[in-house]
Amino acid sequence: MVKNSQKVKRTKLTKSVIRPYLYLIxxxxxxxxxxxxxxxxxxYLSLFQWGIGSKKVxxxxxxxxxxxxxxxxxxxxxxxxxxxxxxxxxxxxxxLFLAVLANKNLKFKGFYQSLLFYPHIIPLAVGALxxxxxxxxRQGLFNHLLGAxxxxxxxxELALPSLMVVQIWAxxxxxxxxxxxxxxxxxxxxxxxxxxxxxxxxQKFRHLTFPLISSTxxxxxxxxxxxxxxxVDLVYLMTEGGPANSSNxxxxxxxxxxxxxxxxxxxxxxxxxxxIVLLLLTALxxxxxxxxxxxx
Amino acid sequence: xxxxxxNKVWIFMEKNHVTTNLVLIITSAIIVIxxxxxxxxxxxxxxxxxxxxxxxxxxRFALFSNIAEAWSRAPFTNYYWNTVVVVMGLLVVQLIIAxxxxxxxxxxxxxxxxxxxxxxxxxxxxTAQSVLLPNYLLVSSLGLLDTKLAIxxxxxxxxxxxxxxxxxxxxxPQEVVDAAEIDGxxxxxxxxxxxxxxxxxxxxxxSVISIVYHWNEFFxxxxxxxxxxxxxxxxxxxxxxxxxxxxxxxxxTMAITIVVIIPLFFMFAVFRRQxxxxxxxxGTTG
Numbered sequence: 247m248v249k250n251s252q253k254v255k256r257t258k259l260t261k262s263v264i265r266p267y268l269y270l271i272x273x274x275x276x277x278x279x280x281x282x283x284x285x286x287x288x289x290y291l292s293l294f295q296w297g298i299g300s301k302k303v304x305x306x307x308x309x310x311x312x313x314x315x316x317x318x319x320x321x322x323x324x325x326x327x328x329x330x331x332x333x334x335x336x337x338x339x340x341x342l343f344l345a346v347l348a349n350k351n352l353k354f355k356g357f358y359q360s361l362l363f364y365p366h367i368i369p370l371a372v373g374a375l376x377x378x379x380x381x382x383x384r385q386g387l388f389n390h391l392l393g394a395x396x397x398x399x400x401x402x403e404l405a406l407p408s409l410m411v412v413q414i415w416a417x418x419x420x421x422x423x424x425x426x427x428x429x430x431x432x433x434x435x436x437x438x439x440x441x442x443x444x445x446x447x448x449q450k451f452r453h454l455t456f457p458l459i460s461s462t463x464x465x466x467x468x469x470x471x472x473x474x475x476x477x478v479d480l481v482y483l484m485t486e487g488g489p490a491n492s493s494n495x496x497x498x499x500x501x502x503x504x505x506x507x508x509x510x511x512x513x514x515x516x517x518x519x520x521x522i523v524l525l526l527l528t529a530l531x532x533x534x535x536x537x538x539x540x541x542x
Numbered sequence: 543x544x545x546x547x548x549n550k551v552w553i554f555m556e557k558n559h560v561t562t563n564l565v566l567i568i569t570s571a572i573i574v575i576x577x578x579x580x581x582x583x584x585x586x587x588x589x590x591x592x593x594x595x596x597x598x599x600x601x602r603f604a605l606f607s608n609i610a611e612a613w614s615r616a617p618f619t620n621y622y623w624n625t626v627v628v629v630m631g632l633l634v635v636q637l638i639i640a641x642x643x644x645x646x647x648x649x650x651x652x653x654x655x656x657x658x659x660x661x662x663x664x665x666x667x668x669t670a671q672s673v674l675l676p677n678y679l680l681v682s683s684l685g686l687l688d689t690k691l692a693i694x695x696x697x698x699x700x701x702x703x704x705x706x707x708x709x710x711x712x713x714x715p716q717e718v719v720d721a722a723e724i725d726g727x728x729x730x731x732x733x734x735x736x737x738x739x740x741x742x743x744x745x746x747x748x749s750v751i752s753i754v755y756h757w758n759e760f761f762x763x764x765x766x767x768x769x770x771x772x773x774x775x776x777x778x779x780x781x782x783x784x785x786x787x788x789x790x791x792x793x794x795t796m797a798i799t800i801v802v803i804i805p806l807f808f809m810f811a812v813f814r815r816q817x818x819x820x821x822x823x824x825g826t827t828g
Contacts, residue, residue, distance in 0.1 A: 265646075269646040270643050270646055274699075276699035277661065280699070281668065281696070282661075284679065285668070287676060288673075291679075344566065344569060347562045352566075354566075363818070364807070365573065367810055368806060369803075370758065371760035371776050371777075372758075372803065375784075375795060376576045379792050379796070385591060385792070390595070418573070479761055497674070510675075510679075513675055520671075520672050524672040525672070528669060532663075
C-alpha cells in the first residue's frame with residue numbers, strides 16, 4: 247500500500263517536472279531549426295569562399311574586407327540612409343502634426359483614422375503596383391494632375407524620392423494611430439492649467455505635448471527606420487534599383503548578389519552585417535517599448 | 543468693428559474645429575487618391591484607357607468583365623487557394639505551438655524558465671528580411687523550394703503569439719485553475735476546455751495580425767516559389783501587373799487588385815477597433 251502510493255507520488259512528481267518542457271518542445275524545435283541554426287550557419291558561411299557546387303575555402307574576414315571595399319555597397323548604404331531619413335522625417339512629423347490636430351472630440355475621428363490607416367493594411371507589393379500606374383509617364387494620374395511628362399521611376403534624380411512617396415503613403419497613417427494613442431494618455435489637467443495661464447496652441451505643443459510625448463516619438467522614429475530598411479518590395483517592383491543604382495537599397499542589393507549573381511559568400515557577409523544592424527535597431531525599439539509600458 | 547467680426551469667425555472656427563477638420567479632410571483625401579484611382583481604373587473598359595484615360599465616370603461598368611478577363615489569363619484561382627491554405631494553415635500551427643508554450647511560461651515553474659523566455663524574445667527582434675538568405679539556404683537544402691510549406695515554415699514559432707498569450711494566461715485567477723484541478727481538469731485538458739476561452743480576445747488579436755501579415759507578404763514567398771503550384775495571391779498579382787505594358791492591361795490589374803484587398807477591407811470594417819489595437823501591439827513582426 248505504502249509502496250504503491252509512493253510510486254503514484256513519484257510519477258506525479260516526474261510528470262510535473264517534465265510537463266513544462268513538453269509544452270515547450272514544439273516551439274523550441276522550430277525556433278532552433280528555422281531561426282537560430284540558419285543564422286549561425288550564415289555567420290559561419292560568411293567566413294568562407296564558396297558558391298553553388300564549389301568547395302568551401304576558409305578565408306577568415308576577407309569577405310568582410312571585400313564588401314567594405316566595394317563602392318556599390320557604400321552607394322547602397324548611402325541611398326538607404328537618404329531613403330530612411332527622408333521618409334522617416336516626413337512621415338513621422340506629418341503623423342505627429344495630424345495626431346495633435348485630431349486629438350480632440352471630433353465627430354469624424356474614426357473616419358479619418360480609417361482613411362489615413364488603410365494603406366498600411368494592403369500589401370506593400372500591391373501599393374507598389376498602384377503607384378507604378380499613378381507614376382506612369384503617359385497615362386498616369388500624377389503627370390496628368392501636374393501637367394508634366396516626367397518619367398518618375400526612370401529618372402536618376404527622381405526614382406528614389408518616388409519610392410519615398412510610396413513609403414510615406416504606406417506608413418504615415420500607422421504612425422498617426424500610434425501618436426494618437428500616446429496623446430490620449432496625456433493628463434488633461436496640465437492643459438487646463440496652461441490655458442489658464444494663457445498659453446497659445448503652439449506654446450502648448452512646444453512646452454507640454456512635445457516633451458510629454460517624446461518617448462512615443464522616439465519609438466515611432468525607430469519603428470519607421472526599421473520599416474524603411476525593410477522596404478525591399480518597393481525597389482523590386484518599381485525600379486529594380488535603377489537607373490544606375492540610384493534607387494538601390496540594401497536588401498535589394500543583397501537579393502541581387504545572392505539570387506541574380508549567386509555570390510553566396512558575399513551575400514552571406516552582407517546578410518550578416520544587415521542582421522546585426524537590424525538586431526541592434528529592433529533591440530533598441532523593444533527597450534524603448536518596455537520603458538514606455540512601465541513608465542508611461 | 544472689423545476685428546470683432548474677425549474674432550467671432552476665429553471663435554467659431556475654434557469651437558467647431560473647422561481648421562482641424564479641413565486639414566484632416568485634405569490629408570485624408572490625398573491618401574485616398576490611390577484607392578480612388580484603383581476603383582476608377584478597374585471599372586473602365588480596357589479600350590477606354592486610350593482615348594479617355596482621365597475620365598472620372600467610365601462609359602460602361604466593366605469591373606466584372608475585367609476580373610473575368612484577368613482570371614482567364616493567369617491562374618488566380620490557384621493563387622487564391624494557395625493564399626488561403628498558407629494563411630489559415632499557418633495560423634492554426636502558430637496557435638497549436640504557442641498556446642501550450644505560453645501556458646508553461648505563465649503558470650508553471652521550471653528550471654531555466656527565464657533563459658528560455660529570453661531566447662523566445664530575441665526572435666521577436668529578428669525581422670523577416672534579415673534572415674531571407676539563411677532561411678532560403680535551409681529551405682532549399684531540405685528540398686522544399688516551390689511548396690506552400692516553405693512559405694510558412696519560418697513562421698511556425700511565433701514569439702509574438704507566445705508573448706501575448708503568456709500575458710493573457712497570467713491574468714487568469716489562481717482560484718479558477720485550482721477549481722478546475724479539483725475537477726480533474728489540468729494541463730492540456732485545462733488549456734483546451736477552459737484556457738482557450740479565457741484568452742480568446744488575445745487569440746483574436748493575434749489572428750488579425752497573422753492573417754494580415756501573411757496575406758500581404760511578398761518577398762519571402764516570391765523567393766521560395768517558382769510556379770503557380772505554390773505561389774500566393776500577392777505574387778500572382780504583382781507579376782501579372784508587371785507584365786502589363788500597356789494601359790489596357792492596367793484595367794485588368796486594378797480589377798484584380800480590388801479582389802485581393804477586399805477581404806482585408808472587409809476584415810478591417812468588421813474588426814476596426816480590434817484591428818487598430820492589434821497593430822499597436824505588433825510593431826515590427828507578424
